[in-house]
Amino acid sequence: MVKLVIDGKTVQAEEGKILLTVARENGIEIPTLCSHETLENTGACRLCVVEITKGKRKKIVTSCLYAAEDGIVVDTKSDRVLKVRRFVMQFLMARCPTSDVIRDMAANMGIAPETRFKPSEDGKTCIFCRLCVKACEDVVGVSALGFAFRGVDKALGTPYREPSPACIGCGSCAYICPTRQITMSSTENTRSICGKTFKMKACSVCGRYFAPEEQLAFISKKTGVDLEALSVCSSCR
């Protein structure tokens, strides 16, 4: 166990536990956009930065990646921290002016858009948090989504912007997307996502269409469970 101070409060934490978790467990809220309990943190959004004092040195660190250390003093709302958060939100508001999620979050933080930043007009709401990419790769295990290009041109999507043969239509990306950039549409027996339309499987008991056939085939292959056994929806299982 290590002892540290967060926002004036002395707390104890297991060594190696990240600051973000330690703060939250102690009722101190730190905003994030790219952290998710099921995924490894990447430190992409930069909202969770905090200022730490270690000995005589003060520095800004990423609380979702920085492990708690004995004796450090953490300030989650210092001027430097708030300045970073303000600009991160203002950058994102300019990038995705149509995103109500970002707008509301900024409003809650008391941050207004910076008028000097011309809002993007492409209508996209992707904030490059990479939760979808991580979920697709680390949780689902198919890596159908990724990034292309770099810098200002960085773009999220499937390789060559074509429907991905690897995509199984599971919808994890749409589920995890915080700004609803990735969406999924359905008819009774189809599901469309990431430029690909999937045939849905009807439950062999109740007849309800419940999952893409490709997803069930993928799960069967991965787990060795017979495809027949997977043809029953969760309500009838």
Place this chain on the structure above:
Amino acid sequence: MSKINTLDALDKAAKKGRDLLFPSTKIRISIGMTTNSIAAGARSVYDAFLEEKKNKNMKFDMVKTGGMGFDSVEPIVDVVIPNKPRLAFAKVTVEKVPVLLEQVARLNLDRELPFYRVDEQEDIFTGETIQYVKGRLPRVFSKISLREEIPFYKNQLKVVTRNCGVIDPENMEEYIARGGYYGLHKALTEMKPDEIVQEIIDSGLRGRGGGGFPTGIKWRSCREAEGDIKYVICNGDEGDPGAYMDRSLMEGDPHSIIEGMIIGAYAIGASQGYIYVRNEYPLAVENLNRAVMQARKAGLLGKNIFGQKFSFDIKIAKGAGAFVCGESTALIASLEGRAGEPRAKYTHTVEHGLWDMPTNLNNVETWNNVPIIIARGSKWFSQIGTKTSSGTKVFSLVGKTNNIGLAEVPMGMTIRDIVYGIGGGIYNDREFKAVQTGGPSGGCIPKSLLDLPVGFDELADAGSMMGSGGMIVMDDTTCMVDIAKYFLDFLAKESCGKCTPCREGIRRMRSILEDICSGGGQEGDIELLKEMSDAIIDGSLCALGGSAPSPVLSTLRYFQEEYETHIKGKKCPAGVCKKLIKFRILDEQCNGCGKCRKVCPTRAATGSRREPHKIDQNLCIQCRACYEVCTFNAIIIE
């Protein structure tokens, strides 16, 4: 190539190399053949020499070497005549080749006076003096300047670039003849790994890639880190605009990098090394690959090097040219086959690096320093340079100086000595305005700091950085807002795009600078730029974003009034920003020659012969063509 596993075998190889470098009967003609020499026409000059040799049935050895450094007078041809001074000819063209050869053969040097001669030279590796001239100097040579009299070379100290332009990079024996692999032999047979690490610490060598971290300390951390396998990496992903010293070293002296890495690997306990080079450096890749093969054949890479219980090999990895891959964690990601994106460095790469194993990464020039430190000792090395920045640094001196090229100087030399001494002052006698050091993450240093000694800490205190050693000299026709805009544009495109402040922030700063340069600057822009800079520096994930605002901050620090003139006065004092300038013809100066009328692409310049001309502002696109062509100074920029 026979195996080199003993000192005796090394001596034999050195003897062979010396016979090539200092021929006793034949003339040796070498021509610098780096990427920039080739761009200056070196390849056709080389071919012309071979052609002439064949046609006239002449006997001399023809060799391609690395670059001699003085790039504005390339192609440079270096001639070693047995027992006579070594000669160099500058700006050699295909047409000059027959004359030059005839002169050299007859020792009649009047028609095409050599650029310089070298009578004797210190072999930096051994400290001994090499005498080119045997006996008395023939009179014919006396009117040729000595190399040490040429301003460009006068104050240089070639330690790292000692072999560039001297040896044939394709010939390992020539490298050995210059002391190569002797340092490795000493390290492996006489020193313990800990002693080598201590030697590097004592030398005070600091990383030449930009950060300036003490190399020996890094080695020690990696040596002490736990891991079954350890790696050493050479970072050859040089990407700063205007900087090309690493390319020159990889092209001109690849074995030195390899030797440095073997010594490092032995000291750290690594068994595998990687050299990461950008694919835009095809000649560097070719020369490194060849050198690795040669070293392998000689047993200097592979199992039981010099008969010791130490095995090590090197692979060359080609990068796709992303600037961010020069950042160590992005480079490692790229080596592992992932996209080149940095990660937070809370766990150090010396502990968890490539494939999660302890990894020691150093830049090309840093590795290059290692063999000579081992050969001559840390004491010798630390006497060069300053207390906090020991050794030399290779700078690529480019921009508006008269002399352009790679200059290696002891640390601590002043910027004035580099720009006015080595660089020979500003081109066209214009006014010095600033020098940009450290690449896109560096900053601009103004005239008032010309006497600043170059060193890691001195440059950082001045708001810039050493970086990899790029030095872009700017004169009074350079607009500092435009320069900041240029660098931010580079960084906006080269950011990996992973984290928000860097990906979004740099382009927002760039767009404000674009506004300022085109007359749309607003009150409060300077303050906003400063605020954004703070947030981007504090908020970015890696050093690229963390230093991206530097071009803006350093130009604001020294040239804020230039920003204000753009914003408030809607004028560009340097006459660069097109939307803020007007070209006007002064009636009293114009004699109506019509040159401007002929060159104007939009027919904005008009007038009758011998009558003062006029420029129609509605048609003018500020292309500067009239301004450049007018020989009567009749056109002014307002």
